[in-house]
Amino acid sequence: MNLLFFFIGYASIQSLLLIYLLISTKDKRNNGIYFLVSLLIITNFIGIQYMLSKLGYREIYPKLFILGFSPMFFIPPLYYLFTLSNFNFKHSFLNTISHFIPFALALIISLQFIYINPLIKSSLFLFFVIQLLGYSIVSFRIIQKEKNNLKPTKVLKTLNICMLIFAICTLLYYIIRVIFNIRGINLYAIVIVFIIGFVTVLEVYMIKGLNNSSFDFAIFQIKKYKNSNLQSQNIDDLKNKLNQLISIDQVFLDQELKATDLAKMLGISRHQLTEFINQEQKCTFNDLMNKHRVIFIKKLLLDSSKKHLSISGLANEAGFKSSATFYRVFKNQTGFTPSEFIKNNS
Secondary structure (H helix, E strand, O other): OHHHHHHHHHHHHHHHHHHHHHOOOOOOOOOHHHHHHHHHHHHHHHHHHHHHHHOOOHHHHHHHHHOHHHHHHHHHHHHHHHHHHHHOOOOOOOHHHHHHHHHHHHHHHHHOOOOOOHHHHHHHOOOOOOOHHHHHHHHHHHHHEEEEEEEEOHHHHHHHHHHHHHHHHHHHHHHHHHOOOOOOHHHHHHHHHHHHHHHHHHHHHHHHHHHHOOOOOOEEEEEOOOOOOOOOOOOHHHHHHHHHHHHHHOOOHOOOOOOHHHHHHOOOOOHHHHHHHHHHHHOOOOHHHHHHHHHHHHHHHOHHHHHOOHHHHHHHHHOOOHHHHHHHHHHHOOOOOOOHHHHHHH
């Protein structure tokens, strides 16, 4: 028990130090820092609450523990939003708040039933396991999806592994505790181990970053090309050609346009095109095309002469091959659905 208290104290002190460093960082461009700070605050609160409970304060000051199990429901969405924020995705206020609906439900259930019905308590725990697994897997897939185009930073890859291990351990705990009714392991102990691992990873990379006078939380860094294939090319000339193809020829409207096709138009190889877009545009070929498709369709959505066309029809006209892709990309870039965008700008 004393050893567990020591680890909780260690994690709490390190969390507070990291929170201070993150808040005081000069780079305020990444809003993910605030999601990360919130995550550290919540996990720190859970650890301290567990320690106070073991010291007998639950019986003395029951109001201190009125939140019950519910704070844990903050962990998965906060990490997910932190992951997304590194893509510079825009979130509307309502979209962000919607991720915390499970916490609100868990809080209501905790206040009403958790000490009355063990079955409801078990169901609440299962709900948390599903939420944690879901957000962890989605975050992992987001990173893996762009792995071939961009290079994930080590800190994000490591944090992602921490979240997956935490989710798997929580699932195994649920199976052992609830299904097989085997006691001896405490969920809070798993959470404490996760906090220690998570905080330690952040601390190691924070120290490395401070030594380099910077700490980049960007989830992806553009690959560094050791042997550049663009040395024989006039970069300014390529920029002008690409600008003409996009602004004047509007090649992005072609649904079948591939990176190989654009490379031929520019008179370079596909690999050279990938390097050029990564270095000069700071994105991938698909991201660049979708960016201009969204710019184009935003004008169509507000064009009164196009009101007879459906949104899916306009998306097709803007170069999107599927409505699902269009809605996802549009929401990611603008923070709104097409209908919300029209309503806000009409």
